[in-house]
Amino acid sequence: MIRVAINGYGTIGKRVADAVTCQPDMEIVGVSKTKPSAEAYVAASRGFPLYIADITKRDVFEKAGIAVAGSVEEMLAECDIVIDATPGGMGARNRALYEKAGVKAIFQGGEDHEVAGISFSSSCNYTEALGKDAVRVVSCNTTGLCRIIKLVDDEYGVRKVRATMIRRGGDPGDIKRGPIDAIVLNPVTIPSHHGPDVKSVLPEINIVTTAVIVPTTMMHMHVVQMDLKKPGDRDRIIELITAHPRIGLVRPATGITSTAELKEFMNDLGRPRSDLWENGVFEGSLSVDGDDLCLFQAIHQEADVVVETIDCIRAMMGTISDPRESIALTNYSLGFTPIG
Ligand SMILES: NC(=O)C1=CN([C@@H]2O[C@H](COP(=O)(O)OP(=O)(O)OC[C@H]3O[C@@H](n4cnc5c(N)ncnc54)[C@H](OP(=O)(O)O)[C@@H]3O)[C@@H](O)[C@H]2O)C=CC1
Ligand SMILES: O=C(OP(=O)(O)O)[C@H](O)COP(=O)(O)O
Structure with a gap:
C-alpha cells in the first residue's frame, strides 16, 4: 500500500x-x-x-x-x-x-x-x-484546457488556441471572497497564467488565454477556440470526447445550459460533494467550420x-x-x- x-x-x-x-x-x-x-x-x-x-x-x-x-x-x-x-x-x-x-x-x-x-x-x-x-x-483551469487541447491536437494538430476563462469568484465555503457585483479582469494583462501553464505541460502548443472573475461559486466556464492544422469533423470530435475518460459531454437532451444546473445534475447523480471530475463540454456549443473549432466547457474547480x-x-x-x-x-x- x-x-x-x-x-x-x-x-x-x-x-x-x-x-x-x-x-x-x-x-x-x-x-x-x-x-x-x-x-x-x-x-x-x-x-x-x-x-x-x-x-x-x-x-x-x-x-x-x-x-x-x-x-x-x-x-x-x-x-x-x-x-x-x-x-x-x-x-x-x-x-x-x-x-x-x-x-x-x-x-x-x-x-x-x-x-x-x-x-x-x-x-x-x-x-x-x-x-x-x-x-x-x-x-483546475489548466487541467481542463490540457485535457481538451491534447485530445484535439492528437487527432488534427492544433495551430493556435485562444481561450477565455470565466472564473468563479470563490469556492462555496469561501465567505470572504468576491466580487459581489462586478466582472473583474484577472489579470488585466494578457495572457493570464493559464496559457503559460498549459505550455508547462504541452510545450508545443501555441496558446493565448484571458481570464475574468464573476460573482459565482459553482464552476468556471471556458470559451475555447482552436485553429486546427487540418479540417475538423464535429462527429469525430464528439466520438473522441465520448471515449475520453476525463471529458464528458453535456447533452442537449439534459436541457442544461448553466453551471448551476450542471452542479445539480452531479448532485442528483449522487456524485460525492456533487463533484464534476471531468470537463463538461457543452455538445450544443461544439462547432466546427473547416479548421476552426469552438466550444464551451464547464470546469469544476474543486474536483x-x-x-x-x-x-x-x-x-x-x-x-x-x-x-x-x-x-x-x-x-x-x-x-x-x-x-x-
Ligand atoms: N480551491 C480550488 O478551486 C483549487 C485550488 N487549487 C490549489 O490547491 C491548493 C489548495 O487550495 P485549496 O484547497 O483551495 O485551499 P484551502 O484554503 O481550501 O485549504 C488549505 C488548507 O491548508 C491548511 N493550511 C494552511 N496553512 C497550513 C500549514 N502551514 N500547514 C498545514 N496546513 C495548512 C488550511 O487549514 P486551516 O484552515 O486549519 O488553516 C486549509 O485546510 C492551492 O495551491 C490552490 O491554488 C487547485 C485547483 C482548484
Ligand atoms: O486553480 C484554480 O484556478 P486557476 O486555474 O484559474 O488558477 C482554482 O480555481 C483556484 O483558484 P483561486 O486562486 O481563484 O482560488
Missing part, C-alpha cells in the same frame, strides 16, 4: 483524502490542519489521524475535542508521499520540509512550475512523472485536479507506468464514468 499524507485538509486536500481512501493501492496515514474547524471535525469523523502544523497548539485542538496525532513533521515520517494542499504559495515554503523528511511531494496549481520543475496532467504527460520526487499538478492527483501518486511511486491503467483504476475505484 502506498502511504499518503495530506498537508492542508481544505477544499482540495479533503477531496484527495476521500479519493485515496477509495483506491485499492493506497491509504491515508494522516491529514493536517492549523486550527480547529469544521474540516478538522470531518477529518476526525472519517478516522484520519490529524496532525497539526504548530504542535504548541495541541491543547487548542484537544480543548475542542479533537485528538491530535502529532506534528506535521511526525506525519511525514509515516508516509511515502505527501500531497501539499496548503494555500497557494505555501507549498514552496514547505518544500524544504519534505526534502528533509525524504518523502516524495505533489504540489498543487497555486504553486509555480518551478516548485517541482515538472507540471502534470494525467492524459498528457503521465510518464514524465514516473519515479520523480516532486511534481506539480496544474491548476478536476483530485483525480489527476491520484494518478500522479502512482506515477511518482512507479507502481503503474501506463497512464491508461492508472486513469482507469482511479475512475473505477471512484465509480466514475464521465457524463454523456
Whole structure:
C-alpha cells in the first residue's frame, strides 16, 4: 500500500483524502490542519489521524475535542508521499520540509512550475512523472484546457488556441471572497497564467488565454477556440470526447445550459460533494467550420485536479507506468464514468 499524507485538509486536500481512501493501492496515514474547524471535525469523523502544523497548539485542538496525532513533521515520517494542499504559495515554503523528511511531494496549481520543475496532467504527460520526487499538478483551469487541447491536437494538430476563462469568484465555503457585483479582469494583462501553464505541460502548443472573475461559486466556464492544422469533423470530435475518460459531454437532451444546473445534475447523480471530475463540454456549443473549432466547457474547480492527483501518486511511486491503467483504476475505484 502506498502511504499518503495530506498537508492542508481544505477544499482540495479533503477531496484527495476521500479519493485515496477509495483506491485499492493506497491509504491515508494522516491529514493536517492549523486550527480547529469544521474540516478538522470531518477529518476526525472519517478516522484520519490529524496532525497539526504548530504542535504548541495541541491543547487548542484537544480543548475542542479533537485528538491530535502529532506534528506535521511526525506525519511525514509515516508516509511515502505527501500531497501539499496548503494555500497557494505555501507549498514552496514547505518544500524544504519534505526534502528533509525524504518523502516524495505533489504540489498543487497555486504553486509555480518551478516548485517541482515538472507540471502534470494525467492524459498528457503521465510518464514524465514516473519515479520523480516532486511534481506539480496544474491548476483546475489548466487541467481542463490540457485535457481538451491534447485530445484535439492528437487527432488534427492544433495551430493556435485562444481561450477565455470565466472564473468563479470563490469556492462555496469561501465567505470572504468576491466580487459581489462586478466582472473583474484577472489579470488585466494578457495572457493570464493559464496559457503559460498549459505550455508547462504541452510545450508545443501555441496558446493565448484571458481570464475574468464573476460573482459565482459553482464552476468556471471556458470559451475555447482552436485553429486546427487540418479540417475538423464535429462527429469525430464528439466520438473522441465520448471515449475520453476525463471529458464528458453535456447533452442537449439534459436541457442544461448553466453551471448551476450542471452542479445539480452531479448532485442528483449522487456524485460525492456533487463533484464534476471531468470537463463538461457543452455538445450544443461544439462547432466546427473547416479548421476552426469552438466550444464551451464547464470546469469544476474543486474536483478536476483530485483525480489527476491520484494518478500522479502512482506515477511518482512507479507502481503503474501506463497512464491508461492508472486513469482507469482511479475512475473505477471512484465509480466514475464521465457524463454523456
Ligand atoms: N480551491 C480550488 O478551486 C483549487 C485550488 N487549487 C490549489 O490547491 C491548493 C489548495 O487550495 P485549496 O484547497 O483551495 O485551499 P484551502 O484554503 O481550501 O485549504 C488549505 C488548507 O491548508 C491548511 N493550511 C494552511 N496553512 C497550513 C500549514 N502551514 N500547514 C498545514 N496546513 C495548512 C488550511 O487549514 P486551516 O484552515 O486549519 O488553516 C486549509 O485546510 C492551492 O495551491 C490552490 O491554488 C487547485 C485547483 C482548484
Ligand atoms: O486553480 C484554480 O484556478 P486557476 O486555474 O484559474 O488558477 C482554482 O480555481 C483556484 O483558484 P483561486 O486562486 O481563484 O482560488
